[in-house]
Amino acid sequence: MTLGLVSLGCAKNAADLEVRAGRLLAAGWTLSPDPDHCDTLLVNTCAFIASARDEAEREIRRALALKRKGQVGRVVVAGCYPERYPGRAAQFPGVDSWEGVPKRFDCQRVPGLRLSGKAFAYLKIAEGCAHRCAYCAIPAIRGRYRSRPVAAILKEARDFVRTGVKELNVIAQDPMLYGVDLPRAAGRPRTTLVTLLEALDRIRGDFRVRVLYSYPSEITDEFLRWMRTSPRAVRYVDVPLQHTDPAVLKAMARGSAVKATLEAASRIRAAVPGVTIRTTVMTGFPGETAASFRRMLADLKRMRFDHLGVFAYSPEEGTAAAKMKGRPPSNVAEARALKVMAAQQAVWESKAKAMIGETHTALVVAPGVARLESQAPDVDGVVRLDAAASAELVGKFVAVRLTGVRGYDFAAALC
DSSP states (O other): OEEEEEEOSOHHHHHHHHHHHHHHHHTTOEEOSSTTSEEEEEEEEOOSSHHHHHHHHHHHHHHHHHHHTTSEEEEEEEEHHHHHOGGGGGGSTTOSEEEOOOSSOOSSOOOSOOTTOSSEEEEEOEESOSOOOTTOOHHHHHOSOEEOOHHHHHHHHHHHHHTTOOEEEEEOSOGGGTTTTSOOOTTSOOOOHHHHHHHHHTSOSSOEEEEOOOOGGGOOHHHHHHHHHOSSBOOEEEOOOBOOOHHHHHHTTOGGGHHHHHHHHHHHHHHSTTOEEEEEEEEOOTTOOHHHHHHHHHHHHHHOOSEEEEEEOOOOTTSGGGGOSOOOOHHHHHHHHHHHHHHHHHHHHHHHHHHTTOEEEEEEEETTEEEETTOOTTTSOOEEOOHHHHGGGTTSEEEEEEEEEETTEEEEEEO
């Protein structure tokens, strides 16, 4: 039996698919080289925002069209879309199975499938979310915060390293809270993200550890110390601020993080010299005035993030923000988002230009493609190399000399 895969959404969703598909492969299924021709097509979906839902629905309909043509035997829809909309299966006649997100962690992940490729892997350490940001539907989809057992995480990490993985990307909706829900043994210190990272440090092998996603008020001095002193640590912090105006942050139910938000960049840079910082912000949230937008834009220019993403707010059913008044028109939100990206483009060009001619260590992730420590998978740019010269170097650290910039990517030569 052949299995075809369609993976949508975030890295956390992809990690779930690796487990789900890995079980099938271990049971004797074969991964189809062409997902449009297989016995079962598994569509792993996202439902976070409207564009993600639209993409999920398009892929479901496309899968059903392939089934009607006889190219696909069965269609399985899994992930966040069925979880959020369990009753919508009837809108897609022909779907054979409608499955939500996993309800528990496996003590041991089934080996045999890594969607990220040879060089790096996603190490999922927790599920769900403890925050209730006014705009976000994730807690309703993924449930309460649940830390994965330490032993299971370390076993998976050792397996990854043993099979040649050079970069472990630690992921969760909020990695900084790791361990908050785990039982504390008498006489022993509480399990935290830092104690987990220190345990990862002790695994033998040539690899590095990158932590993705950090709520600004939860970044501890201990975490920054680990990043500054650990030989494994990638000096990279992804801290989604969402906004910087205190009134907007309060409306977002992120008011407790105002001080941490405004000081995030300076605090992190002071603690970890040479660190790369990424953020994400939102325009057009209910109550965002022209003045509050100008404040955010000025703050972003002051903080000079290395990488930045922005999206215009859209109301999500079931969230507190969907009922709020004072939402700027969509065209205003989009125009503000473009202004943010224009300002960030100037920051990026200045920073990138200063790096030309420098030599850096890069991880080759595919022929002709590598990543610096300052480039996280999927969300940042990459380093472009000669494909033929780097084909045999996939999964290895190499020295590269940066020779130019193309958009958000670097061009480089192997040293």
